[in-house]
Amino acid sequence: MQTFHQLFDPESSTYTYLLIDAATRDAALIDPVDRQFERDLALLEQTGVRLRWILETHAHADHITSAGHLAQRTGAGTAAPSGCEIRPAQKQLIDGDTVTFGSQILRAIHTPGHTAGSMSYLWEEQPADGDAKVVRRVFTGDALLIDGCGRTDFQSGDAGTLYDSLTRRLFTLPDDTLVYPAHDYKGRTHSTIAAERASNSRISGRTRDEFIDMMKNLNLPPPRMLAVAVPANQQLGLRDGERVPHGV
Ligand SMILES: N[C@@H](CCC(=O)N[C@@H](CS)C(=O)NCC(=O)O)C(=O)O
Ligand SMILES: [Fe+2]
Numbered sequence: 001m002q003t004f005h006q007l008f009d010p011e012s013s014t015y016t017y018l019l020i021d022a023a024t025r026d027a028a029l030i031d032p033v034d035r036q037f038e039r040d041l042a043l044l045e046q047t048g049v050r051l052r053w054i055l056e057t058h059a060h061a062d063h064i065t066s067a068g069h070l071a072q073r074t075g076a077g078t079a080a081p082s083g084c085e086i087r088p089a090q091k092q093l094i095d096g097d098t099v100t101f102g103s104q105i106l107r108a109i110h111t112p113g114h115t116a117g118s119m120s121y122l123w124e125e126q127p128a129d130g131d132a133k134v135v136r137r138v139f140t141g142d143a144l145l146i147d148g149c150g151r152t153d154f155q156s157g158d159a160g161t162l163y164d165s166l167t168r169r170l171f172t173l174p175d176d177t178l179v180y181p182a183h184d185y186k187g188r189t190h191s192t193i194a195a196e197r198a199s200n201s202r203i204s205g206r207t208r209d210e211f212i213d214m215m216k217n218l219n220l221p222p223p224r225m226l227a228v229a230v231p232a233n234q235q236l237g238l239r240d241g242e243r244v245p246h247g248v
Contacts, residue, residue, distance in 0.1 A: 003125065004137070005043060006180065006189060009033040012063035013183045016040065017139060020049050021102025022128040028053040028101045029076070030121065030139050031182050034064040034237055041073065051076040052101040053091075057141025057182055058118040059084045059233040061155060062223040068236030071244040078236060078244050081108070083117025088236045090246045093119060111143040111169050113162020114150030118143050120170065122177075137178045138193070144170050145181045146191045149202050152215050154222060155230065159215035163208045171197040 005018040017030040018040075027049035032040055044051055051074040054067045058081060068088065071078050079099050080089035091099065095110035099121075109120045118141050125135045142150030143165055152159040170179075175194035198204060203211060223229070236244060 001047070005047075007036065007039070007043070009036050009063065011035065013185045014060075014063055015180065015182055015184070015189075017180060018043060018047070018049075019101070019104065019106070019123060019125075020047060021104045024102035025049045026052045026102035026104075028055060028099065028104075028106060029070070030055045031057055031060070031141070032066040032070055034066045034069070037066045037069060040066065040070065044074065053077050053079055053099050053106075055099060055106070055121060056080040056084070056086060056089070056233070056236075057120070057139065058115045059086055059155070059230050060142075060182075061226045061229050062183075063225060064229055064232045065237045068238035068242065068244050071236070072242070075245055077246070080236075081110070081117040081119040083110075083112070084115065085117070085234050086236060087234065088238060088244055090244065095119075109138070109169055111140065111162075111165035112156075113152055113158055113160075113165045114142040114155075116156035116158070116161075118150070118165075120144075122173070135178070136174060136176065137180055138170065138173060139180050139182075140170060141182045144179060144196060144200075146179065146184050146186075146188045146196070147199070147201055149200070151218060151220055153218065153220070154226065159212040160208060162215070163203070163211045166203055 003020040007016040078089040079091035080086035082092035093108040121139045177193040179191040
């Protein structure tokens with residue numbers, strides 16, 4: 001069966017990822033978007049999986065998550081970086097924590113800089129057939145984007161910290177690690193650590209100070225939903241009085 005699905009929300013250019021353990025049909029979902037709720041439920045039904053965990057890479061500033069409502073509907077657990085103040089999430093992740101679904105393991109790598117809490121998640125997919133090759137994917141949220149990186153000019157952003165996360169944590173992963181970001185604004189789906197280390201136009205060839213200077217001068221307009229999205233996402237998209245199950 002297909003064990004990996006990459007889904008796209010065109011309005012915010014957000015990628016959502018469904019990861020499946022073929023042996024047990026247990027699954028994990030990363031960064032779901034509220035307006036894609038029905039699409040995601042349909043995919044869960046169509047694939048016949050049991051959703052174990054819904055994970056957030058950070059408190060997004062540009063769209064609202066469906067994590068809370070999907071957890072209510074499916075009974076899945078919710079996991080979020082401990083530094084993101086996403087209080088209703090059942091599992092508050094710190095660096096090195098793991099989340100399991102079937103025989104698969106997702107490992108949290110703290111990659112602050114876009115926001116202080118931001119996490120990347122490493123999945124070394126264990127094949128159902130013991131002889132097949134392990135596929136290594138890292139879900140980088142808005143820390144590392146394809147030929148780019150998350151901005152550092154709002155929330156708890158810090159360019160120097162992002163530089164350290166990129167160069168010391170992500171670029172030290174094996175070359176063939178596939179990079180799957182939370183957004184791409186140009187239709188690209190994925191990259192590799194080797195390619196980003198060699199030619200990411202924001203980072204490669206820049207010293208830490210040069211990177212900080214360049215990030216200070218990006219002058220990007222704020223995301224349209226910034227003021228609404230961050231507080232909503234810190235509640236997993238739940239409204240007053242709504243709760244998520246703590247069942248896993
Ligand atoms: N135009 C988008 C802004 C998107 C945006 O700022 N995205 C953030 C992620 S939350 C980012 O880090 N972008 C990196 C960049 O544009 O270089 C909106 O209004 O939502
Ligand atoms: Fe973001």
